[in-house]
Amino acid sequence: xxxxxxxxxxxxxxxVLALAASEGRKxxxxxxxxxxxxxxxxxxxxxxxADHYKVxxxxxxxxxxxxxxxxxxxxxxxxxPEGHYEDSSMSLTVVPARNIIFASILAGIAWSExxxxxxxxxxxxxxxxxxxCRPEFFAAMxxxxxxxxxxxxxxxxxFLSINKVGILETGxxxxxxxxxxxxxxxxxxxxCGRCGACQERREAFSLNGIEDPIPYEN
Amino acid sequence: xxxxxxxxxxxxxxxVLALAASEGRKxxxxxxxxxxxxxxxxxxxxxxxADHYKVxxxxxxxxxxxxxxxxxxxxxxxxxPEGHYEDSSMSLTVVPARNIIFASILAGIAWSExxxxxxxxxxxxxxxxxxxCRPEFFAAMxxxxxxxxxxxxxxxxxFLSINKVGILETGxxxxxxxxxxxxxxxxxxxxCGRCGACQERREAFSLNGIEDPIPYEN
Numbered sequence: 001x002x003x004x005x006x007x008x009x010x011x012x013x014x015x016v017l018a019l020a021a022s023e024g025r026k027x028x029x030x031x032x033x034x035x036x037x038x039x040x041x042x043x044x045x046x047x048x049x050a051d052h053y054k055v056x057x058x059x060x061x062x063x064x065x066x067x068x069x070x071x072x073x074x075x076x077x078x079x080x081p082e083g084h085y086e087d088s089s090m091s092l093t094v095v096p097a098r099n100i101i102f103a104s105i106l107a108g109i110a111w112s113e114x115x116x117x118x119x120x121x122x123x124x125x126x127x128x129x130x131x132x133c134r135p136e137f138f139a140a141m142x143x144x145x146x147x148x149x150x151x152x153x154x155x156x157x158x159f160l161s162i163n164k165v166g167i168l169e170t171g172x173x174x175x176x177x178x179x180x181x182x183x184x185x186x187x188x189x190x191x192c193g194r195c196g197a198c199q200e201r202r203e204a205f206s207l208n209g210i211e212d213p214i215p216y217e218n
Numbered sequence: 219x220x221x222x223x224x225x226x227x228x229x230x231x232x233x234v235l236a237l238a239a240s241e242g243r244k245x246x247x248x249x250x251x252x253x254x255x256x257x258x259x260x261x262x263x264x265x266x267x268a269d270h271y272k273v274x275x276x277x278x279x280x281x282x283x284x285x286x287x288x289x290x291x292x293x294x295x296x297x298x299p300e301g302h303y304e305d306s307s308m309s310l311t312v313v314p315a316r317n318i319i320f321a322s323i324l325a326g327i328a329w330s331e332x333x334x335x336x337x338x339x340x341x342x343x344x345x346x347x348x349x350x351c352r353p354e355f356f357a358a359m360x361x362x363x364x365x366x367x368x369x370x371x372x373x374x375x376x377f378l379s380i381n382k383v384g385i386l387e388t389g390x391x392x393x394x395x396x397x398x399x400x401x402x403x404x405x406x407x408x409x410c411g412r413c414g415a416c417q418e419r420r421e422a423f424s425l426n427g428i429e430d431p432i433p434y435e436n
Binding site for chain 1: 278279282283284286287288314316317318319321326327330350352355358361362363366367371
């Protein structure tokens with residue numbers, strides 16, 4: 001069975017890709033350039049991960065369409081907040097309807113490519129801050145996509161109830177090349193180590209007793 | 219309260235626009251170029267309708283993103299079928315996930331523009347053929363968008379349970395300039411009069427006892 005995977009280039013979607021590959025799925029990966037500060041780095045990471053797994057990667061440009069979507073994550077908007085991933089300051093990084101839009105486009109691509117599933121990397125650590133990562137959203141979106149495609153497409157989020165610590169535990173067993181992933185939200189090639197995304201990642205490596213293979217500014 | 223309206227340039231969305239205007243809503247209109255054969259004609263109609271109602275109109279280009287979406291409606295694909303709108307041949311004009319994608323992007327735009335509602339022109343005549351126009355899809359999509367935007371945005375489809383005959387009846391009272399609308403699916407400036415979309419439109423005018431103000435080839 002073929003799956004279309006939303007591949008951002010971060011740890012979570014890299015592990016989703018590894019999991020789908022380990023299950024023998026036929027795979028097609030899609031990344032999005034939506035105008036965020038870290039898009040160019042995460043898109044490069046996604047492309048490199050797809051090469052590693054020898055699967056096709058398509059980059060969809062939404063930067064024109066999502067220009068004007070208010071979020072500190074977006075280029076030209078205010079600074080990326082520093083602090084813990086679950087802090088209220090992180091709500092400044094919410095991008096309006098981002099996963100709703102991604103899932104919808106992926107459903108259309110999946111239908112057109114005769115895939116039956118769209119796999120997403122959303123996880124339990126995202127819940128506090130991002131409304132379009134919560135289980136109740138996922139269930140409703142899955143229902144909408146199933147009904148709107150006449151049952152052709154369903155969503156899968158294998159880590160919906162697992163946090164980044166658990167994702168990393170799974171990924172280490174699957175030998176995910178985490179040195180190729182990009183997590184930091186900032187517009188700089190070397191990860192800052194201080195934004196919420198970096199902090200959550202470093203915590204996950206620390207709790208798994210493993211050294212993070214990527215360099216940090218801090 | 220501000221509403222973002224999906225304005226295709228057809229009769230249904232023109233009437234939705236007229237209805238929202240008659241209710242005193244602040245309005246912003248969005249059209250999509252998704253690569254269909256009739257896009258250029260319907261986008262021109264949409265722009266002209268927005269001018270008529272003195273509301274802003276933004277055209278979103280999805281033609282690159284939706285290239286490869288299999289449907290006879292799309293440029294470069296097979297012929298538009300002729301026959302009645304509810305005939306099985308019309309299922310060839312289904313565009314994968316089209317309304318799922320449109321509703322999602324409109325939700326993001328609405329959030330970013332501080333609108334609370336997204337209005338869609340889907341109606342009961344669309345049900346037989348288009349899965350993403352059915353009431354059960356609409357309910358699930360509305361729920362997904364509400365949950366995924368933290369309750370900021372809701373969908374409205376004022377004609378969900380009304381057919382084109384009823385829409386026209388409403389629109390005539392609202393003095394919708396139907397001469398500015400475009401319905402035909404074909405890639406030609408003069409409407410063909412024979413495709414399912416033309417036939418449904420002509421039937422609606424006929425049943426309302428009114429002459430359709432646009433010219434037809436047939």
